[in-house]
Amino acid sequence: MSAGISARLDRISTGGRYLIVPMDHGITMGAVTGLKQLEATVDGVTSGGADAVLTQKGVADRVHGNTNGSGYIVHVNGSTTIGPDENDKRLTCTVEEAIRAGADAVSFHINVGSNYEPKQIEELAEITGEAERFGIPVLAMAYARGPGIQGDEPEALGHAVRLAEELGADIVKTGYSGDAESFQHVCESTSLPIVIAGGSKGTDAETVEMVRGAMDAGAAGVSMGRSIFQHDTPEAITRAVSAVVHDDHDAEDALSAAGLTVEA
């Protein structure tokens, strides 16, 4: 690994653990709860312990100045829920543009098992090559999605994370399989640090228990969007997730340390 990649990975993590809050959903879903006041949400989650936030390039200027020293990742493809096919993520940004936008890393979404997988494989391989040239890390968001694919199936998730490693990514994000035991297979499928997506927002207890399960299985952290930015108090739920990711607390302690009720 080059010195540049290693130095930039340190800017988006703490001691090899990652608490990333992606807020690229504005392309996918529009200005949903938490994204209208993007500046305040970025300030809240980074005050709460996020190592990095992640957005599309166009809102970079709404992020900078509000990150409290945390890192910044620029996402380089996208699609919408109202377009012809949400799995058909198209390129939105080059590695060079991401660097100009102030990125410490870039991220790319690939839907393994979808009709768009072949094109997305080519694009991810090109992006990791380009990123290597600039010394900037790549987070591959490797989902198992497509006709007949079960998005939480451990074999499919294991295949997706392995593909990301084979294509040269530095970190891989994927969905959670539902329990620590099955997620261990996913973690053993790659030598890359794995972070989990949160999916649609659940209760506070569900959120932190999912994170605890993933960490127990060998994950290196989270790239958790809606469960954090759609929360009434993004700073508090980030604190709770941070207590698990960074301080190894159990779910109950993490919630009370963050001032959240265990039943919520």
Ligand SMILES: CC(=O)[C@@H](O)[C@H](O)C[C@H](N)C(=O)O
């Ligand atoms: C809206 C979703 O289902 C998410 O899983 C997205 O696909 C992930 C991503 N952050 C995006 O909005 O593109």
Ligand SMILES: O=CC(=O)COP(=O)(O)O
């Ligand atoms: O970029 C999106 C993610 O990494 C995951 O988002 P989610 O809202 O936690 O599924």
